[in-house]
Amino acid sequence: MSIPFVTLNNGILMPQLGVGLYAPKQQDEVKQSVLDALDLGIRLIDSAAIYGNEQEVGQGIVESAIKRSELFVTSKVWMDDMGYDSTLRAFDKTLSDLGLEYLDLYLIHWPKETARKETWKALETLYEQKLCRSIGVSNYYRKHLEELFLHANICPAVNQFELSPFCYMPEELAFNQENDIQVEGYAPLVRGWKKEDVVLNEIAAKYGKSTYQLLVRWNLELGAVTIPKSVKRERIQENMEVFDFSISAEDMQQLGQLFDNTRVAWDPRDF
Numbered sequence: 001m002s003i004p005f006v007t008l009n010n011g012i013l014m015p016q017l018g019v020g021l022y023a024p025k026q027q028d029e030v031k032q033s034v035l036d037a038l039d040l041g042i043r044l045i046d047s048a049a050i051y052g053n054e055q056e057v058g059q060g061i062v063e064s065a066i067k068r069s070e071l072f073v074t075s076k077v078w079m080d081d082m083g084y085d086s087t088l089r090a091f092d093k094t095l096s097d098l099g100l101e102y103l104d105l106y107l108i109h110w111p112k113e114t115a116r117k118e119t120w121k122a123l124e125t126l127y128e129q130k131l132c133r134s135i136g137v138s139n140y141y142r143k144h145l146e147e148l149f150l151h152a153n154i155c156p157a158v159n160q161f162e163l164s165p166f167c168y169m170p171e172e173l174a175f176n177q178e179n180d181i182q183v184e185g186y187a188p189l190v191r192g193w194k195k196e197d198v199v200l201n202e203i204a205a206k207y208g209k210s211t212y213q214l215l216v217r218w219n220l221e222l223g224a225v226t227i228p229k230s231v232k233r234e235r236i237q238e239n240m241e242v243f244d245f246s247i248s249a250e251d252m253q254q255l256g257q258l259f260d261n262t263r264v265a266w267d268p269r270d271f
């Protein structure tokens with residue numbers, strides 16, 4: 001089944017399902033996992049300088065021989081590189097490591113307070129120079145977005161933040177949707193930490209799906225783009241088999257009550 005697209009606020013199309021590439025203990029499997037994901041039909045790649053594997057990701061892209069225009073490649077500027085000039089330098093390194101001439105989406109990875117304003121200015125420059133087809137933020141909650149709106153010339157196209165039933169803050173999702181910012185949920189699988197959860201298992205069984213598939217579908221039902229990570233071909237495939245069912249309103253309601261603030265990353269409220 002083909003993966004649908006969402007339309008970003010600048011008119012460009014983004015696949016609604018991609019693959020995450022944070023794999024600190026599996027760096028030697030990253031190139032092959034990119035090849036597998038692309039072979040299976042994934043076109044959205046979620047990379048970041050801090051993941052330390054952009055060269056491997058780039059090799060996978062080149063070897064796949066898929067036309068560049070078919071891909072949607074994302075990267076992110078890490079906190080140490082934030083600031084106007086340093087962001088432009090970090091972007092150059094990312095492009096060169098990936099072996100690309102432009103990115104589809106470049107994000108501020110975390111809203112480090114002292115540098116986020118200048119960093120956004122740098123992303124606007126990259127966008128105006130057509131080196132990024134879209135720009136956005138990550139781990140921005142409402143307070144960060146409201147601050148950004150005061151100085152930004154360009155509205156972020158995407159906000160990537162942690163999104164699973166266990167880390168679900170509906171007001172944050174709604175605020176992005178009201179402002180025409182596409183939400184991209186990361187760690188949709190909660191890294192497998194919740195695979196024994198009784199409610200997840202009961203609901204997944206009802207649809208004849210795994211808990212992993214249920215969690216991916218849950219993100220899609222909310223209108224989010226989602227980027228489950230696996231370096232294993234069969235799991236990438238499993239995580240893609242989510243377009244042949246939908247979760248009922250009643251089950252969405254039940255899943256939406258599982259919030260316990262389980263997070264794989266920091267809480268943006270602390271930034």
Ligand SMILES: NC(=O)c1ccc[n+]([C@@H]2O[C@H](COP(=O)([O-])OP(=O)(O)OC[C@H]3O[C@@H](n4cnc5c(N)ncnc54)[C@H](OP(=O)(O)O)[C@@H]3O)[C@@H](O)[C@H]2O)c1
Binds near residue numbers: 190192264
């Ligand atoms: N912007 C940010 O600050 C931020 C923060 C965190 C993550 N991210 C992005 O979001 C992506 C996804 O998040 P994540 O990697 O933290 O966690 P995740 O996608 O929730 O979970 C990944 C883990 O689940 C395992 N897994 C995947 N599919 C599975 C399946 N079908 N059955 C059993 N196990 C499965 C993977 O193992 P194997 O790989 O060994 O299969 C891996 O250990 C990241 O890779 C990264 O691109 C962004």
